[in-house]
Amino acid sequence: MLDTASNRPELPPEIARRRTFAIISHPDAGKTTLTEKFLLYGGAIQMAGQVRAKGEARRTRSDFMQMEKDRGISVSASAMSFDYNTFRFNLVDTPGHSDFSEDTYRTLTAVDAAVMVIDGAKGVESQTRKLFEVCRLRDLPILTFCNKMDRESRDVFEIIDEIQENLAIDVTPASWPIGQGRDFVGCYDILRDRLELMDRADRNKVAESIEINGLDDPALAEHVPAQLLEQLREELEMARELLPKLDPQAVLEGHMTPIWFGSAINSFGVRELMDGIGTYGPEPQIQSAQPRQISPEETKVSGFVFKVQANMDPKHRDRVAFVRMASGHFKRGMKLTHVRSKKPMAITNPVLFLASDRELAEEAWAGDIIGIPNHGQLRIGDTLTEGEALRVSGIPSFAPELLQGVRAGDPMKAKHLEKALMQFAEEGAAKVFKPAVGSGFVVGVVGALQFEVLASRIELEYGLPVRFDASQFTSARWVSGDRQAVDKFVNANKQHIAHDHDGDIVYLTRLQWDIDRIERDYPDVHLTATKEMM
Numbered sequence: 001m002l003d004t005a006s007n008r009p010e011l012p013p014e015i016a017r018r019r020t021f022a023i024i025s026h027p028d029a030g031k032t033t034l035t036e037k038f039l040l041y042g043g044a045i046q047m048a049g050q051v052r053a054k055g056e057a058r059r060t061r062s063d064f065m066q067m068e069k070d071r072g073i074s075v076s077a078s079a080m081s082f083d084y085n086t087f088r089f090n091l092v093d094t095p096g097h098s099d100f101s102e103d104t105y106r107t108l109t110a111v112d113a114a115v116m117v118i119d120g121a122k123g124v125e126s127q128t129r130k131l132f133e134v135c136r137l138r139d140l141p142i143l144t145f146c147n148k149m150d151r152e153s154r155d156v157f158e159i160i161d162e163i164q165e166n167l168a169i170d171v172t173p174a175s176w177p178i179g180q181g182r183d184f185v186g187c188y189d190i191l192r193d194r195l196e197l198m199d200r201a202d203r204n205k206v207a208e209s210i211e212i213n214g215l216d217d218p219a220l221a222e223h224v225p226a227q228l229l230e231q232l233r234e235e236l237e238m239a240r241e242l243l244p245k246l247d248p249q250a251v252l253e254g255h256m257t258p259i260w261f262g263s264a265i266n267s268f269g270v271r272e273l274m275d276g277i278g279t280y281g282p283e284p285q286i287q288s289a290q291p292r293q294i295s296p297e298e299t300k301v302s303g304f305v306f307k308v309q310a311n312m313d314p315k316h317r318d319r320v321a322f323v324r325m326a327s328g329h330f331k332r333g334m335k336l337t338h339v340r341s342k343k344p345m346a347i348t349n350p351v352l353f354l355a356s357d358r359e360l361a362e363e364a365w366a367g368d369i370i371g372i373p374n375h376g377q378l379r380i381g382d383t384l385t386e387g388e389a390l391r392v393s394g395i396p397s398f399a400p401e402l403l404q405g406v407r408a409g410d411p412m413k414a415k416h417l418e419k420a421l422m423q424f425a426e427e428g429a430a431k432v433f434k435p436a437v438g439s440g441f442v443v444g445v446v447g448a449l450q451f452e453v454l455a456s457r458i459e460l461e462y463g464l465p466v467r468f469d470a471s472q473f474t475s476a477r478w479v480s481g482d483r484q485a486v487d488k489f490v491n492a493n494k495q496h497i498a499h500d501h502d503g504d505i506v507y508l509t510r511l512q513w514d515i516d517r518i519e520r521d522y523p524d525v526h527l528t529a530t531k532e533m534m
């Protein structure tokens with residue numbers, strides 16, 4: 001293993017060994033398979049296939065999950081922790097489907113790095129590009145894994161060029177594939193001068209690696225056919241001339257991505273990638289907050305909620321708030337202050353997510369993700385501290401792009417519907433607006449599929465059949481500004497005013513023209529498409 005590149009050497013060792021990251025990819029590139037192999041090498045599961053198998057068992061529990069399966073999408077994100085060598089990896093799963101981009105965005109606020117998986121035959125696909133852009137907004141370090149090299153794939157230079165041009169980031173090869181498709185034999189590990197040979201016979205076997213003393217080492221010829229060896233030497237020479245050298249600082253700043261080639265299904269190249277995450281991935285980073293930022297090495301514990309998931313286990317009607325620890329050493333039973341309500345909370349049953357099981361978390365360090373079961377006190381964007389009034393910033397809520405009205409099939413059940421909707425709003429699964437005039441609700445989402453998911457969850461979890469109808473509105477904007485000006489504006493536009501689940505004022509309209517007009521007519525009123533979740 002290589003030495004750990006450390007940008008903040010003063011971190012306590014328990015924090016310094018943590019690597020908290022997400023995998024971003026286009027559906028089908030191999031995220032699930034790679035996750036499985038991570039867990040396999042991390043010792044969290046005994047056999048690859050278990051994540052999927054367990055997933056399957058879980059999914060058959062409900063039709064909603066069935067829908068998730070049928071569509072091949074992962075609606076719910078989760079977090080997994082496991083040890084690898086001297087490292088503790090916290091892998092936060094991102095929902096891959098574009099309809100869940102807001103959830104994904106918030107998930108990415110909880111990690112320090114991202115692993116970008118691309119399919120060697122397809123290169124950079126649309127969803128990868130979108131997710132990459134989100135990472136770019138935060139200058140997240142990105143490590144790239146080019147998967148499915150056991151199949152016919154594109155030319156390596158072409159893939160690298162495409163990443164550089166499409167995503168405007170420098171790419172440096174950490175390994176180089178030898179042959180491709182049926183002729184693929186393995187990779188040359190550029191960083192360690194090693195030959196990694198793939199074993200096609202046993203998909204769960206860790207690849208054989210052979211120490212090589214540079215490209216002129218005669219040992220190479222013993223393992224690689226002459227023609228492929230000649231090609232490898234030529235390509236590596238070209239790569240050295242044309243491509244930038246690995247610069248760990250540039251990786252940490254998000255300007256350069258190292259790329260590993262492999263085949264997740266054959267467990268090939270995965271260990272090298274994991275070593276890379278340990279070596280070049282960042283330690284827990286400083287968290288932006290108000291009125292001051294939070295450093296991971298601070299002895300006082302703090303953390304923030306980046307996701308709330310309701311009814312994770314239909315047997316217990318609980319909600320789990322996913323909390324990213326921002327500083328300190330948390331121990332089970334600690335009393336933390338819920339900054340928004342200023343109330344103390346005893347955290348008695350926090351959970352840690354090991355593979356697809358939950359376990360009680362006896363302790364957690366800055367960088368870790370824990371789940372806190374609660375009855376609705378914890379919302380996305382909330383900060384927990386040992387008393388100081390800190391509020392983590394930068395977790396946005398986006399104006400929905402699609403709006404629909406919603407009604408309970410049975411009018412007597414309107415109150416139940418309100419309860420269900422409020423819960424989903426708090427979970428961040430949808431925006432719910434209660435119009436100031438009239439009855440019913442307007443629900444806003446980012447992608448159309450979310451309406452279907454909501455309808456089936458409301459029916460399953462609350463036993464309420466619901467109908468979504470076209471709404472007269474298409475856009476929502478949060479209203480802020482000078483109090484008197486806002487009051488005057490609200491009174492004059494009652495038909496367009498609603499309140500979100502926090503009670504904040506929202507302006508609903510169907511015309512961009514209206515929004516422009518208001519900005520002209522009410523200079524002291526601000527209409528915004530995002531609201532910071534605090």
Ligand code: G4P
Binds near residue numbers: 032
């Ligand atoms: P995702 O989570 O990114 O959507 O991808 P997933 O891991 O589910 O992989 C998508 C498909 O690609 C799966 O095949 C998987 O077996 C295959 N795959 C993953 N890694 C590799 C690889 O290195 N080489 C090759 N040749 N295939 C790979 P599937 O047929 O859709 O599913 P399954 O029946 O194999 O489970």
